[in-house]
Amino acid sequence: MNNKSQSQDWDLVIKGHTSLFDVKFRDIWNYRDLLFLFVKRDFISFYKQTVLGPLWFFIQPFLTTIVFTFVFGNLAGISTDGLPQFLFFLSGITAWNYFSDCLTKTSTVFRDNAGIFGKVYFPRLIMPLSIVFSNLIRFGVQMLLFLLMMGYFWYKNADFHLTYAVFFFPYLIALMAFLGLGAGLIITAITTKYKDLTFLVTFGVQLLMYGTTVIYPLSAAPAAYKKYIELNPMTGIIEAFRYAFLGKGEFSLWSLGYSTVVTIVILFMGILIFNKTEKNFVDTI
Amino acid sequence: MHKPVIQVENLSKAYQIGQIGTGTISRDIERFWLTKILGKEDPFLKIGQTNDRSKKGESDIVWSLKDINFEINQGDAVGIIGKNGAGKSTLLKLLSRVTAPTTGAIKVKGRIASLLEVGTGFHPELTGRENIYLNGAILGMRKKEITRKLDEIIDFSGVERYIDTPVKRYSSGMYVRLAFAVAAHLESEILIVDEVLAVGDAEFQKKCLGKMGDISKGEGRTVLFVSHNMAAVKSLCTRGIVLENGMLVYDGESSSAIDVYSTKIVETLNAKPVHKTYTNRLKVTDFSVLLSGKIINHGATVLLGQKLTFTVDLDVLDTINDLSIAMDVVNSNGELISHISNEDDNMYFHKIDGGTSLKIEINTAELLFVPGHYSMNFWAGVGHMETLYEIKNCFAFDLEQSSFTKRTKDLPKHSRVYLHTQWTSN
Numbered sequence: 001m002n003n004k005s006q007s008q009d010w011d012l013v014i015k016g017h018t019s020l021f022d023v024k025f026r027d028i029w030n031y032r033d034l035l036f037l038f039v040k041r042d043f044i045s046f047y048k049q050t051v052l053g054p055l056w057f058f059i060q061p062f063l064t065t066i067v068f069t070f071v072f073g074n075l076a077g078i079s080t081d082g083l084p085q086f087l088f089f090l091s092g093i094t095a096w097n098y099f100s101d102c103l104t105k106t107s108t109v110f111r112d113n114a115g116i117f118g119k120v121y122f123p124r125l126i127m128p129l130s131i132v133f134s135n136l137i138r139f140g141v142q143m144l145l146f147l148l149m150m151g152y153f154w155y156k157n158a159d160f161h162l163t164y165a166v167f168f169f170p171y172l173i174a175l176m177a178f179l180g181l182g183a184g185l186i187i188t189a190i191t192t193k194y195k196d197l198t199f200l201v202t203f204g205v206q207l208l209m210y211g212t213t214v215i216y217p218l219s220a221a222p223a224a225y226k227k228y229i230e231l232n233p234m235t236g237i238i239e240a241f242r243y244a245f246l247g248k249g250e251f252s253l254w255s256l257g258y259s260t261v262v263t264i265v266i267l268f269m270g271i272l273i274f275n276k277t278e279k280n281f282v283d284t285i
Numbered sequence: 286m287h288k289p290v291i292q293v294e295n296l297s298k299a300y301q302i303g304q305i306g307t308g309t310i311s312r313d314i315e316r317f318w319l320t321k322i323l324g325k326e327d328p329f330l331k332i333g334q335t336n337d338r339s340k341k342g343e344s345d346i347v348w349s350l351k352d353i354n355f356e357i358n359q360g361d362a363v364g365i366i367g368k369n370g371a372g373k374s375t376l377l378k379l380l381s382r383v384t385a386p387t388t389g390a391i392k393v394k395g396r397i398a399s400l401l402e403v404g405t406g407f408h409p410e411l412t413g414r415e416n417i418y419l420n421g422a423i424l425g426m427r428k429k430e431i432t433r434k435l436d437e438i439i440d441f442s443g444v445e446r447y448i449d450t451p452v453k454r455y456s457s458g459m460y461v462r463l464a465f466a467v468a469a470h471l472e473s474e475i476l477i478v479d480e481v482l483a484v485g486d487a488e489f490q491k492k493c494l495g496k497m498g499d500i501s502k503g504e505g506r507t508v509l510f511v512s513h514n515m516a517a518v519k520s521l522c523t524r525g526i527v528l529e530n531g532m533l534v535y536d537g538e539s540s541s542a543i544d545v546y547s548t549k550i551v552e553t554l555n556a557k558p559v560h561k562t563y564t565n566r567l568k569v570t571d572f573s574v575l576l577s578g579k580i581i582n583h584g585a586t587v588l589l590g591q592k593l594t595f596t597v598d599l600d601v602l603d604t605i606n607d608l609s610i611a612m613d614v615v616n617s618n619g620e621l622i623s624h625i626s627n628e629d630d631n632m633y634f635h636k637i638d639g640g641t642s643l644k645i646e647i648n649t650a651e652l653l654f655v656p657g658h659y660s661m662n663f664w665a666g667v668g669h670m671e672t673l674y675e676i677k678n679c680f681a682f683d684l685e686q687s688s689f690t691k692r693t694k695d696l697p698k699h700s701r702v703y704l705h706t707q708w709t710s711n
Contacts, residue, residue, distance in 0.1 A: 010292075014382060014391040034422035041419055045410040048451075119402045120423055121382035279385035282378070283300060 016279075023275045027123045034122060038130035043137055057141040061097060065090040072215045079220040081248040084158045087149060088246070092214035094146050095241045098139040099176040099234060100205045105131045106184025107201050110192050110281050117282060124278040125271070128185060132177045139173070150245065165244035165251055172244070175237050179263045185270030189277040193284050213238050218250045230255065233262040289394070290475060290507050291357040291380070296389035298350040298375050349375040351531045353389070359474075362501035362508045364522035364539050366515070366546045369619050371528040373511045377401060380477055380509065395474030395507075398424055402479070404464030409453035413444060413463055416452050420467045434470045441496075442466035469496045475507045476500060480514070497521055513618070515543050550617060558583065559677040566605055566639075567665060567673045571598040574680050587682045589703060590651045590689025595680075599643040599665070607668045608634035610645065612679070617658040622701060625649075653703045655696045656686045 028035075047053040065086060072078045073085035080088035106128040110117070113127055153160065191197045212234045213221070221229050229235050236255035243251035350372045357363055367373050378384050380391060381399030406423040407416050417438055421431040431438075439445050442463040444455070452460060478497065498521055501508040512518050518525065518539060525542025527535035527549070535545040562568065573580050575594040576587065587593065595612070614623040625647070627633070637643065663676040686696060689705070696703055 010392040010394055012393040012397070014379065014386065014393070016386045016388055016390075031422070031425075033428040037419045037422045037428075041408050041411060041415075044415070045408055048410045116406050116423070118383055119405045120399065122423060122425065282384045 021272070023125075023271060024123060028125055028129075031122050031126050035126050035130050035133070038126065039133045039137070042130065042134040054141060057138050058145050061090065061093050061142050061145060064093055068093065068215060078216050081217040081219060083160055083246050083248050084153050087153055087158070087160065088217075088242070089215065090146055090149055091242050091246060092238060094139070094142045095172075095176065095238050096209055096212065096214045096234070097142065098135060098173070099180045099237075100209070101135045101138065102132050102177055102180025103184045103187075104201060104205055105135065106181055107187035107191070108198065109184070110188045110277070111198075114282070117278075125274065128181055128188075128274070131184075132181050136173070136177070146245075160245075161247040163244055163247050163251075165240060168240060168256070169244055172237055172241050175259055175263050176234075178267045179233060179237075179259075182263065182267035182270035185274040186266070189270075189273040189281075192277055192281040208232070208234070213242075213249075217242075217248065233259040235259075288359045289356045290359045291394075291509075292392040293353055293355050294390050294392070296350055296353040296376075296379065296391060297348060297387050298372075298379060298384075299346050299387045300349050301346055348531050350379070350386075350528075353528075353533050355526060355533065355536055357507060357509070359507055360501065360505045361524055362510065362522045364518035364525045364542065365509060365511045365528065366513075366518060366525060366542060367528035368550065370530075372531040373528055374401075374479070375531075376528070377477055377479055377509075377511055393475065396425065396472075397475045397477060398468075398471040398473035399477035400424075400468045400479060401477075403461055403468060407452055407460070407464065410451055412451055413439075413442075413448040413455070416463070417467055420464065421471075424468065424471055425473070426471065430472065438466045438470050441469060465493055469493070469500075473506070475509070477509045479511050494521065515546075519543060550619075556678050558679050561675040561677065563672050563674065564603075566601070566603040567608075568600045568602065569597060569663070569665070569674055569676060570600055571596070572663060572676060572679050584681050584683070587652060587684050588687035588689065589653065589656065589684060590687055590705075592651055593649045595647040595649075597645045597647070597663070599645065601637045601639060601641045601643060603639045605637050605667060605673070606635065608637055608673075609666055609668060611664045611666075612647075613662040613664070614654070615660050615662070616654075616701075622654060622659065651689070651705070652684060653705060654684055655698070655700050655703055656684050657698075658683055 047056065050056060052059070068089040069085045073080065073089065109128050109131065117124065150160075187197055187201055209215075211229060211232050213229065218226070218229065218235065218239055236252075236259040239249040240251045240256055241249075243249035353372075353376070365373050365376060377399065378401070379386050381397065381401060383401070404416075404420065406420055408419065411419065414435075417435065418428065418431050422428065439448055442459075442465075444459045444463050447455060447459065452463070455463070476497075494517060497508060497510070500506050501521065508521070510518065510522055522539040525535070525537065525539040525546075526533060527542050527545050529549060534549075535542050558572070560569065573596050574585075575581065575596065576585070576591060578594075581587075597610070601608075610627045612625040613621055614625075616622050634643075658681070660678050660681040663674075663679040664672065665674040666672045690696070690703060
């Protein structure tokens with residue numbers, strides 16, 4: 001009897017210890033409909049029972065930009081590389097928001113979904129991936145705002161211009177998404193057991209924003225700190241983004257290559273750690 | 286004919302009990318060093334303890350399941366039964382891949398759908414229709430599949446009129462109907478069901494049971510069913526697996542499995558008191574129960590409305606600050622019916638010096654539990670945190686209906702507490 005069952009080919013073997021590199025990408029592909037439905041759920045539930053609906057996507061970056069223009073542009077007088085202040089800050093905020101939303105939302109994915117994860121199996125990576133896509137919609141709407149404002153300033157003959165780097169735009173989005181996703185995955189995996197990190201994430205991301213060229217151009221950074229700011233992988237991405245759409249910024253393939261390498265390493269680590277944690281996190285959370 | 290679709294081999298699952306907090310990092314590092322770098326056995330898993338909750342273990346690792354082996358053939362309807370804490374839920378969790386086993390393996394042929402809960406992932410803001418898609422996809426269905434079955438699902442749920450209304454406006458009954466309707470239409474070869482049938486009204490429960498019967502008998506699918514409802518297990522399942530303290534104690538015909546389970550329940554209820562000392566600071570020298578001034582035996586019969594007196598003699602061997610004492614009353618299903626504490630009567634033992642002998646008398650009011658079998662546990666500790674002494678099953682009694690209630694018929698079996706009332710009218 002044992003021999004008979006041993007010769008069987010099983011569809012699934014559930015074991016405690018699996019290889020670190022055993023990520024079930026095929027499974028994720030099989031559940032792609034679920035990914036889409038989660039994105040749809042997030043989108044619908046975001047604006048249901050609101051009067052302004054998706055307009056809320058506009059309001060937040062718009063108001064933040066006005067405040068930044070007033071505080072950092074007018075009061076502090078930070079250089080904007082000769083660009084219109086409003087466009088300068090809006091470009092930084094739009095790009096930064098996408099990265100930081102991906103990071104902060106994925107960093108709590110285990111805790112936020114402990115209820116579902118504790119009751120049913122589906123490839124856990126679907127959840128963080130759906131967050132990245134949901135935020136992509138949000139980012140798309142905010143990009144629209146940015147393009148509208150560009151049109152307005154172009155009409156007023158402001159001094160900026162598109163560059164060839166705009167072809168890198170999809171690549172930049174991918175970098176921001178994967179960097180945020182990777183870092184978020186690492187954090188959420190660690191916080192299932194050590195909650196301390198959760199307190200760090202929200203204000204850590206805020207502090208990191210000041211270490212990125214969101215409210216100042218890299219060219220205006222003091223020489224002593226410049227190399228540290230350049231070490232931040234988001235700096236290269238934001239500079240490239242600004243150079244692509246506004247024509248000012250320190251765009252170089254070298255810094256973009258550096259951001260790419262860091263992103264790949266972090267994403268790879270994130271997926272492995274997440275994959276390792278997902279098997280048992282229900283027991284420790 | 287007998288084609289195994291699930292094969293469970295030496296399956297074990299260990300849990301860490303107690304606080305997970307400071308000290309975990311250093312322990313994790315130690316564990317990582319020993320197991321991964323030096324390749325030694327995990328020291329925290331070494332002590333092979335069974336999950337007997339009444340006994341305090343030597344380590345804070347407990348085996349919720351230990352060396353489980355069984356095979357399930359295609360078309361089997363298997364009931365998994367056992368007391369609370371026997372490991373049923375853990376087994377289901379492992380089978381549904383919610384958490385991974387510590388050792389051993391489960392081999393599966395075909396698609397598994399597990400229902401540990403109905404309506405997982407339902408979003409209150411979404412409409413019934415949108416939630417069917419979302420919930421179906423969470424349970425592993427493709428979108429096409431759901432679209433094909435949509436009419437059937439809506440029809441089964443009986444909430445057609447509200448299908449485009451957000452589910453937050455649903456009554457809880459409608460919510461459950463819709464959720465079960467989705468689950469019932471899963472096209473999986475193996476279906477794992479936890480006690481989801483404990484919801485909904487009687488009519489709907491019957492419908493669900495009928496549907497589950499169809500699934501296993503008519504469609505030849507394999508069903509694993511966990512329940513406390515022995516009648517449901519008997520009618521649905523052909524085979525029963527009994528778990529006790531994380532170990533498989535019986536595997537066979539469902540009716541004999543139910544017998545085994547019932548015997549186990551009665552055994553534990555009539556078990557003798559078990560004294561358990563945790564420290565050398567306190568010792569219980571005598572525990573007696575009195576009814577109208579006379580000592581009564583373990584297992585005695587008590588009538589509804591009678592009052593009991595408990596006397597406890599304690600020797601305090603070392604100074605104790607803030608001694609607390611509590612007792613549990615548990616019914617024959619293992620459910621906690623009542624909890625008694627010294628704080629209930631504003632009695633506090635702030636500081637007791639070592640060498641003191643303490644005599645405590647506890648007088649109850651009229652016992653108003655419904656007739657049945659009850660057992661009690663005694664607990665003494667510090668500030669309701671640290672345990673010093675325990676008596677498991679310190680007293681067991683059968684409660685019988687008496688003239689305390691004037692009704693001639695029996696109190697309903699499923700009620701828990703008899704509420705004494707006085708009636709007047711004009």
